[in-house]
Amino acid sequence: MTEQQMKESLMSGYRALDLTNEKGFLCGRILGGLGVDVIKIEKPAGDPARNIGPFYKDIPDPEKSLYWFFCNACKRGITLDIETVDGQQIFERLVKTADFVIESYAPGYMESLGLGYSALSQINPRIILTSITPFGQTGPYKDFKPSELTTWAMGGMMFMTGNPDRPPVQVSHPQAYYFGGLHGAVGSMVAHYYRELTGDGQHVDVSIQQGCVLTLMYAAEYWDLLKINLGRMSGFWFTPRPEPYGPLRAEMFFRCKDGWVMPIITGAQAGLVKSSQELTKVAVEAGVADELEGLDWTKFDTSTISQEERSRIDEAFGRFFLTKTKEELMQLAVEKAIVMGPINDVKDLWESRHLSAKGFWKKVEHPELGETIAYPGPPVEISEAPWMVTPRAPLIGEHNGDIYEKELGFPKEQLTMLKARGII
Amino acid sequence: MDRKQAFEGIKVADFSWAAVGPIVARELAEHGATVIHVESHRVPGLERLAGPFKGFKPGIDRGAFGMCYNTNKLGISLDLNKPKGQEVAKRLVKWADVMTDSMSPGTMAKWGLDYESARKIKPDIIYYSATLGGQYGPYAKFQGYGAQGAALAGMYSVTGWPDRSPAYIFGAYTDYIGPYFLVCALVAALDYRRRTGKGIYLDLSQWEAAINFLGPAILDYVVNGRIATRMGNRRPDAAPHSAYQCMGTDRWVAIAVHTDEEWKAFCKVIGEPEWTRDAKFATLLVRKRSEDELDKLVGEWTINHTPEEVMFQMQAAGVPAGVVQNCQDLFEDPQLKHRGHFQWLNHKVMGPVAHNAPAYQAFKTPCRLVKAGPCLGEDNRYVYKEILGYSDDDIADLLVEGVITTEADLPGLG
Numbered sequence: 001m002t003e004q005q006m007k008e009s010l011m012s013g014y015r016a017l018d019l020t021n022e023k024g025f026l027c028g029r030i031l032g033g034l035g036v037d038v039i040k041i042e043k044p045a046g047d048p049a050r051n052i053g054p055f056y057k058d059i060p061d062p063e064k065s066l067y068w069f070f071c072n073a074c075k076r077g078i079t080l081d082i083e084t085v086d087g088q089q090i091f092e093r094l095v096k097t098a099d100f101v102i103e104s105y106a107p108g109y110m111e112s113l114g115l116g117y118s119a120l121s122q123i124n125p126r127i128i129l130t131s132i133t134p135f136g137q138t139g140p141y142k143d144f145k146p147s148e149l150t151t152w153a154m155g156g157m158m159f160m161t162g163n164p165d166r167p168p169v170q171v172s173h174p175q176a177y178y179f180g181g182l183h184g185a186v187g188s189m190v191a192h193y194y195r196e197l198t199g200d201g202q203h204v205d206v207s208i209q210q211g212c213v214l215t216l217m218y219a220a221e222y223w224d225l226l227k228i229n230l231g232r233m234s235g236f237w238f239t240p241r242p243e244p245y246g247p248l249r250a251e252m253f254f255r256c257k258d259g260w261v262m263p264i265i266t267g268a269q270a271g272l273v274k275s276s277q278e279l280t281k282v283a284v285e286a287g288v289a290d291e292l293e294g295l296d297w298t299k300f301d302t303s304t305i306s307q308e309e310r311s312r313i314d315e316a317f318g319r320f321f322l323t324k325t326k327e328e329l330m331q332l333a334v335e336k337a338i339v340m341g342p343i344n345d346v347k348d349l350w351e352s353r354h355l356s357a358k359g360f361w362k363k364v365e366h367p368e369l370g371e372t373i374a375y376p377g378p379p380v381e382i383s384e385a386p387w388m389v390t391p392r393a394p395l396i397g398e399h400n401g402d403i404y405e406k407e408l409g410f411p412k413e414q415l416t417m418l419k420a421r422g423i424i
Numbered sequence: 425m426d427r428k429q430a431f432e433g434i435k436v437a438d439f440s441w442a443a444v445g446p447i448v449a450r451e452l453a454e455h456g457a458t459v460i461h462v463e464s465h466r467v468p469g470l471e472r473l474a475g476p477f478k479g480f481k482p483g484i485d486r487g488a489f490g491m492c493y494n495t496n497k498l499g500i501s502l503d504l505n506k507p508k509g510q511e512v513a514k515r516l517v518k519w520a521d522v523m524t525d526s527m528s529p530g531t532m533a534k535w536g537l538d539y540e541s542a543r544k545i546k547p548d549i550i551y552y553s554a555t556l557g558g559q560y561g562p563y564a565k566f567q568g569y570g571a572q573g574a575a576l577a578g579m580y581s582v583t584g585w586p587d588r589s590p591a592y593i594f595g596a597y598t599d600y601i602g603p604y605f606l607v608c609a610l611v612a613a614l615d616y617r618r619r620t621g622k623g624i625y626l627d628l629s630q631w632e633a634a635i636n637f638l639g640p641a642i643l644d645y646v647v648n649g650r651i652a653t654r655m656g657n658r659r660p661d662a663a664p665h666s667a668y669q670c671m672g673t674d675r676w677v678a679i680a681v682h683t684d685e686e687w688k689a690f691c692k693v694i695g696e697p698e699w700t701r702d703a704k705f706a707t708l709l710v711r712k713r714s715e716d717e718l719d720k721l722v723g724e725w726t727i728n729h730t731p732e733e734v735m736f737q738m739q740a741a742g743v744p745a746g747v748v749q750n751c752q753d754l755f756e757d758p759q760l761k762h763r764g765h766f767q768w769l770n771h772k773v774m775g776p777v778a779h780n781a782p783a784y785q786a787f788k789t790p791c792r793l794v795k796a797g798p799c800l801g802e803d804n805r806y807v808y809k810e811i812l813g814y815s816d817d818d819i820a821d822l823l824v825e826g827v828i829t830t831e832a833d834l835p836g837l838g
Contacts, residue, residue, distance in 0.1 A: 010612040010624075030605070034612045053660070054644040066647060070639035136785070139762035144739050145686075149657070149665060150746030153678035154757070158667065159750045160594035161583060167667040168676055168748045169591055172582040172655040173641050179783070182604045187784030189611035190455055194430040194789045196615055202788040210765050210783035213754060217443075217570075217595025220766070221488035222476045223751035224778040230751065231674065235589065242480050253580075253589055260589060262575045264568075268835065269473055269482070275567070303482070334566050341572030343590050345581035346645040346652050349635060354563035360632055374646050379605035379633030381558065383625035384616065387609065 009035020009385045014192075016100035017041060017091070018075060019082070022049055023146070023208065024104035024132035025071035026181020031100065031188065032074030033378060033387045039094070039403065040075040041082070044422050046396040056369060062396065063368065069393045071181075073364065073375065077394025078403050079424050082113060086423045091115065093408060095123050099195075100188055104132040104180065107142045117203040127201040128191045132180040136207040148174035155212020160219060162232045179211030237264065239302055248302060251314035253343065254321040261321055261329050263340030265313070267300030276300070278336040283320035292316050362389045400424060429456030430789040434614065437520035438462060438497065439504075439513070439537065441469035443570060443596060444554045444630055445526030446493040447603040448610060452522070453496035454782060454791040460516060460807055461497040463800050464504065465829035470569070472800065478774045484800050484834065485773040491797030495769070495779045499798025500807045501829040504535050508827045513537055515812050517545045522610070525553045529564050539625045548623040550613045552606060558629030570596020570630070577634035582641065584654040591654070601637055602630035663711040664690070666719050667748050668726040670734060676748035677731035679722065679738060684708075689741040694725045769796035804828060 012035040018028035019041050032038040040047075049071075050062035057064070081087040092115075095101060101120060103110055110116050110131070117129045134151045135141040144150075149170055152158055162169035187204040195201050213220070219230045228240050236249040253260045265279060266272050276297040283289040292313065321329070326342030333340050342348070349355060361374040378387035404410045404424065418424045434457040438449040446461065453459040463469065471490025478486045503509040513535070517523060523542055525532050532538045532553075539551045556573050557563045566572075574580060574597040584591030606628040613624040635642065641652035657666035659680070667676045681687050687708075691700040699705065699721050704714045711718055726734055731747040738745030747753060754760060755778075763785070768776040779793050808814045808828070822828040 010609070010616045030608050034608060054640060054648060054650065056647055058648060066643040067640040070643055130784075135759050136763055139759045141759040144746070145742050145744045147662075147680035147682065147744035149659070149662075149680040150678045150744045153667065153676075153748040154746040156749050156751060156754050157594060158678065159676070159748050162591050163585070163588060166585060166588075167657065167669065169584055169667070170657050171579065171593060172658075173638050173652060174659075175637060178637050182601070183783035185608045186451065186604050186611075186782070187786055189608050190430050190451075190784075191786045191789065193611050193615055194786070196618065200788060202786055204784050204786045206784040207759075207763055207765075208783075209759065210763060210781070213760070213765060214780055214783060215595065215597060215600035216751070217599070218474070218476055218489045218492075219594060220751050220754060220778065220780070221492060223755060224766075225476045225478055225488050225774070226480065227752075228476070230594065233592075235592065239475070252592055255589075260580075262572060262580070262592075264571070270470055271468070271473055330563065330566075333568070334563050337565070337567050339568050339572065341566075341568050341575035343575045343580050344578045346578055346638065346642055349578055349642065350645055354557055354561045354566075355632070358558065358561040358629075358632075373643065376635045376639055376642050377632060379602065379628065379636055380609040381627040381629075382609055382613070384613075384622060 009388060010382065011035035014099040015039065015097065016102055017094055017098045019101065019103040019105070020132065020181075021047070021104050022052070022071070023134070023177045023180045024102055024184050025049070026178050027102050027130060027132060027184035027188065028075055029071060029073060029181065030185035033389065035385065035388070036100065038075040039399070040072055040077045040394055041080050042077060042396060044079045044081055044397075044419070044424060046079075069373075070375070072393035073390065074388055075394060076399040076402070077397065078400050079397040081423055082115065084421070084423050086418065086421070088113060088115060090408075090423070092123050094403075095120055095127060098124065098127065099192070100128050100130060102130045102132070102184060102188070107131075107133055107137045121201060125201060126195055126199060128188055128195060128204060129201070130184050130188045130191075130204040130206065132184040132206040132208065134208045137205045148176045151208050152176040152212060155209050156216050156219065157212060160216075160230055160232060163235070164232050168232060176208055176212055179215075180206060180208040183211040241303060245304065246307070248305065248307060248310060250310055251318065254318050256321045256329060256342070257323065257325045259326050260343040261326065261340055262343060263317070263338070265317060266302060267297040269302055272339060273297045275337060275339045279317070279338045279340070282332060282336065283317055286320050286323050288319040288323060289316040364390050364392050366392050368395060397424070428789070429792065430786070431455045431457035434458070434522065435520045436460070436522040436524065437516040438524045439532070440524040440526035440554060442471050442490070442526065443493055443599040444603045444628070445524050446490070447599070448552065448554065448606045449497070449522075449524055450493055450495050451607045451782065452610075454793060455789060456792070459497040460811070461494050461499045461798065462502050462504075462513070462516070463499065465501055465800060465831060465833040466503055466505075466835065468800065468834065483773070488774065488777050491771065491777065492779055494797035495793050496795045497798060498803040498807050499801060500804050501801030503827055503829050504537070506825070506827050508822070508825060510535050510537065512812070512822070512827065514545055517542050517549065519811065520546065521550060522614070523549055523551045525551070526555060528567060529553075529555060529559045543623060546623070548617055548621055550610065550617060550624050550626070552610060552626040552628065554602065554606060554628040554630065556630050558632065559627045570599030573598035573630045573634060576631050578638055579634065582638070582652050582654055585656045586654055598630050598634035602628055602633035605633045605636075658715065661708070663708060663715055664718055664722050666722075668719070668723045668734075670726050670729055670731040672730060675731050677726055677734040678746050678748050679734070680744045682744070686743050690738065690743045693737050693741045693743065697725075767793045769793060771796035772799050772802060801828070801830065
């Protein structure tokens with residue numbers, strides 16, 4: 001991190017020691033983006049997560065993992081083996097001047113190394129230790145063997161994703177562990193604010209499962225209030241209704257010329273009269289959905305409409321959507337304030353007019369590869385000081401010199417010895 | 425100062441609606457901030473119009489949807505379209521440390537309540553806007569919900585089966601990613617202001633935030649030209665890796681075998697049947713080549729067990745496995761109970777309703793869920809009188825003029 005960057009970020013001047021693996025990488029990434037000097041600590045041979053693909057130009061190499069690049073941008077990097085006594089002592093020295101320690105080891109592991117919260121807070125009462133695990137530090141499932149898939153499954157979303165005639169399905173790009181990092185960052189910041197007012201650090205205990213449960217919109221409430229278990233209704237907006245009406249299914253994904261689009265086509269009960277009116281107009285104008293003319297969306301009542309009628313309306317709109325591309329529908333949506341979104345893939349994102357015009361793609365230097373790579377931009381624009389997406393993720397031990405030599409004052413011979421012993 | 429919660433004394437004027445804006449303010453409310461949530465009977469948000477409704481009976485105060493995003497908040501009703509309403513809002517701005525907005529870009533400006541206007545009233549105000557596409561750009565005016573956000577962000581394109589259309593991730597998926605990024609920035613802004621006295625404007629683009637949850641896949645396209653797509657339940661570096669059907673109706677368990685040790689343990693748990701000794705399943709590499717057959721064979725074992733049996737037996741042997749939980753399971757989940765994830769708060773109309781706790785626990789400054797999401801205008805009397813300092817006569821006038829809205833102002837079905 002350059003002097004310039006440090007001055008320009010909200011959280012400049014604070015430091016985090018990042019011991020996480022995939023379960024918590026994003027936490028340090030977020031803190032780093034906000035200006036914290038995040039030091040990613042890896043085992044001397046390099047973190048195993050460097051073996052996770054995809055890879056730069058499909059070359060499997062620990063310094064070419066695109067997964068590592070993305071998750072560990074905005075961090076510096078050192079190597080250190082905290083399982084050795086020397087390693088623990090060096091770590092304790094670093095804790096003295098740190099503000100955050102982030103870790104995602106199994107519950108009890110840090111404690112077993114003599115580096116649990118009580119030990120760390122004795123070294124530095126201001127320290128915030130953020131522990132990110134699938135289920136939390138305590139409880140009946142705390143020692144469960146973790147994986148992305150099983151944690152996601154236990155969070156409730158998987159059951160409701162997919163087709164009724166197939167098994168519940170994951171999001172193919174695993175999501176669960178990102179929530180560990182995300183909520184880890186939230187918890188760290190809440191503890192940080194308290195710490196800055198009182199001088200008191202604390203232990204923040206994050207459950208990835210809870211982070212997943214927080215994504216369920218109103219599904220949990222459907223069970224709590226009505227004892228209805230929402231299931232996989234892929235392709236339909238599903239409204240449970242009491243007898244004699246029975247559940248209502250409204251088409252959700254419509255095929256369009258070059259892919260799919262997802263509109264919400266309904267009336268006053270969802271405040272969507274205007275949107276549906278505009279959509280009806282363009283559909284009728286296209287000449288393929290004449291029967292929709294005169295449909296009164298102000299009188300459209302989802303609690304009493306028949307499934308037959310609903311399906312007939314959807315079929316008519318279906319004919320209209322087939323006449324338009326994703327881009328055309330996006331433009332119509334914006335022009336006419338119609339609630340509908342094309343199903344984008346990553347190529348569509350790259351080609352998005354909106355994202356390019358906003359300067360969303362940020363050039364990140366990779367001098368070791370001899371090029372710059374365009375990364376997704378920050379989630380929030382901040383007026384006073386930007387949310388950073390640079391520098392690129394560290395190389396193995398890239399900042400050992402900066403931290404051990406320059407900061408801690410280790411002579412070169414000592415570093416050589418520590419390296420030979422596998423401590424750094 | 426004996427402070428029990430992180431954001432005691434912080435005041436938030438919450439003009440946001442639906443999910444994203446309110447969720448950000450909720451995080452502060454759960455940790456002690458005083459948050460006033462502003463709505464209008466004339467334009468009730470989708471979160472009050474959609475269900476689930478208590479007893480299936482619709483009503484703006486009978487739905488659990490939006491209510492759960494407003495834990496601990498004070499709720500008032502106010503018509504911002506009236507000049508007098510904008511004056512009242514300005515009094516709120518003067519009171520507040522933080523101000524929120526999730527209207528279509530330009531709306532708050534129309535009411536004289538955008539950041540520039542708020543700054544004139546309160547120079548150090550921290551102001552956030554939360555929209556799908558952010559405050560500017562060709563598609564800034566795009567109107568949609570989190571469900572559209574997930575479509576735009578590429579989420580459905582990587583969900584589902586290769587031989588089927590993209591699958592819907594239930595709900596409004598990106599609504600539950602963006603706000604948490606914004607909370608981080610918001611708290612950083614609060615700390616920054618504490619140190620420098622400066623206010624800040626924060627602009628969340630939900631779409632752009634969600635793209636960050638596909639980061640590596642984006643880089644794979646940028647660098648390698650590869651378009652990430654749906655893989656069912658597969659994963660390149662694990663097998664077996666899927667959801668398998670169990671005993672019961674629509675009961676499933678997820679199993680993920682990544683390493684040789686896990687495979688050995690897995691085989692032991694299922695009783696080392698003949699097929700596990702077949703050379704075509706001996707290594708990860710070969711299992712990937714016969715994965716359809718593998719999944720079928722695993723399913724033939726799981727179908728004779730409940731998902732809980734599979735989970736516990738596998739976990740006892742060190743194999744990652746987890747019940748594919750439905751919502752009923754979540755409420756019965758002993759780990760979630762241990763974490764106190766669902767907490768029942770007494771709603772004035774609905775009675776006890778489950779609210780979600782945050783995903784983290786900060787023991788010195790615990791969250792406290794004390795007040796159910798408010799009915800529309802529930803706290804009018806308290807807020808207008810005690811906090812904003814209006815007299816009884818003022819309040820009566822505001823009611824008569826329709827500035828403070830009531831149930832009489834609700835839009836009919838037509």
